[in-house]
Amino acid sequence: MGYLGEIFVMAMTAIFIQNFVLARFLGLCPYLGVSKKLDSALGMGLAVIFVMTLASAITFLINKYLLIRYDLLYLQTIAFILTIAALVQFVEMVIQKNAPALYNSLGVFLPLITTNCAVLGVAILNTTAFRSDGVTAYNFLDSVLNGFFSGVGFTVVLLAMAGLRMRLEKSEIPKSMQGMPIALIIAGIMALAFYGFMGWKI
Amino acid sequence: MNFAKELTKGLIKDNPIFVLVLGMCPTLAVTTSVINALGMGFAATFVLLCSNIIISLIKNITPSKIRIPVYIVVIAAFVSIVDMVMAAYLPALHKSLGLFIPLIVVNCIILGRAEAFASKNNVVMSIADALGMGLGFTLSLSLVGTVREIVGAGTWLGMRVTPLTYDPALIAILAPGAFITLGFLMALMNMLKEKK
Numbered sequence: 001m002g003y004l005g006e007i008f009v010m011a012m013t014a015i016f017i018q019n020f021v022l023a024r025f026l027g028l029c030p031y032l033g034v035s036k037k038l039d040s041a042l043g044m045g046l047a048v049i050f051v052m053t054l055a056s057a058i059t060f061l062i063n064k065y066l067l068i069r070y071d072l073l074y075l076q077t078i079a080f081i082l083t084i085a086a087l088v089q090f091v092e093m094v095i096q097k098n099a100p101a102l103y104n105s106l107g108v109f110l111p112l113i114t115t116n117c118a119v120l121g122v123a124i125l126n127t128t129a130f131r132s133d134g135v136t137a138y139n140f141l142d143s144v145l146n147g148f149f150s151g152v153g154f155t156v157v158l159l160a161m162a163g164l165r166m167r168l169e170k171s172e173i174p175k176s177m178q179g180m181p182i183a184l185i186i187a188g189i190m191a192l193a194f195y196g197f198m199g200w201k202i
Numbered sequence: 203m204n205f206a207k208e209l210t211k212g213l214i215k216d217n218p219i220f221v222l223v224l225g226m227c228p229t230l231a232v233t234t235s236v237i238n239a240l241g242m243g244f245a246a247t248f249v250l251l252c253s254n255i256i257i258s259l260i261k262n263i264t265p266s267k268i269r270i271p272v273y274i275v276v277i278a279a280f281v282s283i284v285d286m287v288m289a290a291y292l293p294a295l296h297k298s299l300g301l302f303i304p305l306i307v308v309n310c311i312i313l314g315r316a317e318a319f320a321s322k323n324n325v326v327m328s329i330a331d332a333l334g335m336g337l338g339f340t341l342s343l344s345l346v347g348t349v350r351e352i353v354g355a356g357t358w359l360g361m362r363v364t365p366l367t368y369d370p371a372l373i374a375i376l377a378p379g380a381f382i383t384l385g386f387l388m389a390l391m392n393m394l395k396e397k398k
Binding site: 074183184 | 223384385
């Protein structure tokens, strides 16, 4: 299998089979918090794709050329989260300057990408991940692509959720189910559907 | 404002999971069994307690512009401690919680309490707040874990509690079951609140 095949496997795994939100439970706060409107969901999704790709690239380099070389792996969590925090600050400034409308609609959630566990999660997962042959550790390009595809997977389910919740507003739901409970149950049904990609029979 | 009030508000009134809806990732990911839920709850409580103490001690010397990075470094330091201690003494639990131990760093509850409470209150109050919130988090996790473990595996803390004729519904301990269980539990809480 050539490298293109490898990329295809990686994309399918990250987007459908091991979806970050529905199978790995990462990035649930924005998934439940920013999925009320389609356009802000799209903005959030794009910001997350961007940050995750960039974070994967930078944390890979830090891990390989700083932490492993100088035997500092115990600092991994601290080093990664600081990198991500700085990156998010940077993305926030860029969006604020170039797209004020988007900045306003994302509001409080942009700084929260720092505490989006999907970003830190993909950085940590990349350090221990293997290609589909099970022996080759991820190289730089693999990590970046994995970050990108994981972000895409997050955005796909975020958009699907936003679409569903917009329709939900028009339907009659028992009072105690409104808001978060029904959103969680829908997420559960979505997760069930995504289990189909894994080939599970329940 | 007194000690007892800060201590108990995390249990019901401001319960981090069912009322504030924070820290969803570990809530859904590690509640496949009660023991995992308890492990996660105590680890997070320890980090919350330590970080609340430190942050409330340094609140006057922290420049407000860089306070979030400062908080994150404090939290990350304690998470690394928990990670290493757990790997050394509780390797089985450490393995089953896996990625979610380092991810305590980005647990919204801990950063949320640092920003909303510890940075504005003294040490004693911050300890009460951390203990109350941590306990509320642990209890809620255990509740979700209890439901999922009983329905999905027929056991509680590893002991069999259902009759042998009960065929465990595996789905409850798989990913979809996590969402659905929490959704129904939350709806139940809302219903009880309305009745009151």
